[in-house]
Amino acid sequence: MPAPVEARGLVKRYGEIVAVDHVDLTVAAGDVYGYLGPNGAGKTTSLRMLLGLIKPNEGSVRLFGRDPLVEGARALQGVAGFVEEPRFYPYLSARKNLELLAAYDGGGARERIDSVLDIVELRDRAKDKVRGYSHGMRQRLGIAGALLRDPRLLLLDEPTTGLDPAGIRDMRDLVRRLAEQGMTIVLSSHILAEVEALCDRVGILRRGRVVFEGALSELRSAAGGTYALRTTDQRRALELCEAHAGLSGVRQDDGAVRFSAPEEAVASLSIALGDADVGILALVPHMPTLEELFFDVTESDEADRAPAGAAQAGS
């Protein structure tokens, strides 16, 4: 079965500005894909291209193997979502808005209206005009509008922006529930904790280019962790660490030997320490947070010079 999203070489220029610069994205069935990037990195523009709202200057998009530019609305079969904030007709009630969308969707969408209103907990307010809705209610109505299409792929652009803490929690719970039901979800966000909590794969965009695409765990293991080691013989431990393959940045600091290393090297080091009769008092890993990794990837000069290499590291 074709992948839910396959974008290749997407480019969008606005005059001199290159908003999206040769972006490749692959989202596999069942992924909860975090689409990360600082504001202005080109996330929304590329999402609009995925949905066929904007034509790329170069490149192609396939949603379940179908090209929205060639097949139009048919390519959006099984696809739903919103870019930026969801928008509705303010002078119509929430239910009327959903009825309109269901009519545009055809099929059994109309019969799903009550159930999607229940899912987003808006059934009690469905008769109210959207004009009077809070931002959070509109976000939830946006999800309801998307679920009407009974999608296999859900694209959500910053769904928790502007929500209060309870709203954020509810929205994340909802996304988690939908993912558990097997829906493929692309979640664009600049809130790293959100992506960390919900997503298993990420694409990181920086100035219109993908600087990393892969599993969160790959991003972490590619970056490696730092460790603090305290032993019964710190001098000997320092010597062993300096001689041990796979360790870097070895230094004595604040009563501990500190170094960076992948997990396999740390495992062999602990055996080497044991063999040398050096007792381990503490070997404390410090794994980088997603935030640290994100800044590594999006702010390093290397990312500027060799985005393709960085992307390969995780793919």
Added chain:
Amino acid sequence: MAGTLTVYRWELRKLLSQKRTYIGLLFATAIPAIFVSTVAARNHGPQDVPFGRYVLESGLAVPLVLLTFGAYWLFPLITALVAGDIVASEDHNGTLKTILTRSLDRAPIFAGKALAACTYAFVALVAMAVVSLAGGAIISGFHPLVSLSGTTVSTGHGLVLIGASFLVYFVPILGIAAIGLVFSTIARNSAGAVVATLMLSFVLQLVAILPGLGGIKPYLLTNQFFAWHGFLRTPTDWAPITHALWVCAIWIAASLAAGVVVFVRRDVAGG
């Protein structure tokens, strides 16, 4: 076709839910009411427009006088209010991306919107016809009408001619609606599209009176607003009517083609 009808039905429901819809209809009904009241109060009709001098002799003359008045700004305005708004307001409010990510292609969405804009203009025209006929009946009664050729037309035949006149008058209104749709698709701002449509209508009227441009006058869209005079001559003068039909058809076809091409191809980056 089913998609177009779905969009058309929902566009009508949306129109019914918006204040702007009723403002246009208010214009279409209040202006004949004000005209009739003024004529009745002053006991004097306008002398310098066709049928103006007969409004106190037959109520049938009232809608015909209003057709002349309406051509200059009233119907271009009423038509532009909805046609200019119907795409641009969706772009401005961000709902265009909402409806374009469902299961309907852009062409039927454009077609449904175009039909709704034309329906609205038609309803406004009918509302004006009804109010002006009722007002005319109240102040002058339904008496036989004197035609543009000086012959007397019976009340029944006069009503048929008025109906035919309104129908022919509706054709250039369709042209204005089509132009409004083009501006609405390009402008991405409702007020801009409405004003641009009105301005174009005024410019066409201006061109018609500029010296040296008489040659293009018969092909101007706004000039076709007077084709109905052909029905009010004895015998019926079909020449201005058939001329208006084909001139308007060209304006409508060209505008709709431009509108649909822009709408289908354009990026939806707002909202």
